């Protein structure tokens with residue numbers, strides 16, 4: 001809107017219209033969201049779950065049908081004679097999303113429809129046979145094109161490519177600034193995918209990059225709120241593995257949720273001379289990442305260059321020795337737990353909130369060994385003494401959460417674009 005013009009009558013009219021337009025857009029967003037999260041719904045259920053009046057739901061569903069975003073289906077009203085029940089649902093083919101998860105060993109390319117259902121997936125070894133960032137990006141682009149081609153979807157069907165990795169993503173673009181795999185060699189996904197033979201994506205520039213922990217937190221918050229049937233004021237997720245990731249979701253007074261993934265794994269934990277994969281000393285990860293635990297268990301000097309990759313089998317061996325009472329192995333897990341507990345307590349103090357902490361990732365199989373140090377580390381802070389210990393949840397499965405986080409964020413954005 002041009003704010004330079006004097007506020008004449010037509011101007012007032014148009015701003016009036018804009019606010020009505022906003023309300024309508026918000027309402028159609030609510031309807032689309034309810035259908036995304038709950039699946040097919042009847043008129044009355046849509047009204048109940050969105051809080052919109054029956055008349056508003058009628059107007060919005062009619063419009064969304066016209067836009068081709070939703071469809072209606074008549075189903076027999078079991079046990080009732082007369083009129084069949086009408087169920088509204090999102091139209092599968094209204095838009096598609098590609099979600100890519102880059103992990104230390106593999107890259108998973110998933111295609112989802114407008115309902116958020118997974119319809120195809122390609123999984124490749126992470127290196128695509130390539131060790132440099134540019135070769136990786138070439139393989140990446142190739143895999144995306146293959147997935148689109150074999151889906152036989154129309155040219156503009158894929159509206160968003162949503163990518164996740166561990167590491168540091170820049171806030172605005174789709175650039176990975178540091179990653180455990182490529183170090184400080186930055187990866188620019190937006191330019192790597194420019195001029196893609198599939199114009200739907202590259203025209204709109206809807207390429208998103210997220211830190212993986214942010215997506216896990218987003219998806220887990222939705223899941224917990226659904227199962228507990230109540231909004232959570234805050235939630236943190238801690239991912240344990242080769243890297244340490246943290247995501248924090250905080251709800252503000254107006255009810256809006258902001259999810260962030262601070263660089264927790266590379267936050268300074270202690271000036272203890274332990275060399276981190278990032279090149280700094282004393283990071284949380286240098287104590288609590290798999291290589292940190294391995295280094296402590298084998299009593300190698302703390303400034304030893306971290307192992308690139310620690311096979312899970314190697315970690316299991318240390319764990320089973322620790323469970324049999326081997327003191328150095330036990331200590332390695334305990335010092336890792338302590339680093340995590342102390343660092344989490346700092347996070348809680350800064351957030352001024354005692355929130356549930358969900359622990360995810362391959363490291364969850366060692367919780368019996370990590371928990372003692374973790375509880376001890378948390379308990380050392382004044383925040384925990386005053387407000388009590390946070391609830392700890394163990395979530396062993398991460399992959400589906402990453403996918404759900406990708407799809408929910410991408411479809412919310414697409415709903416705003418299309419439903420407006």
Ligand SMILES: [Zn+2]
Pocket residue numbers: 265266267276277278279280283285286
């Ligand atoms: Zn570091």
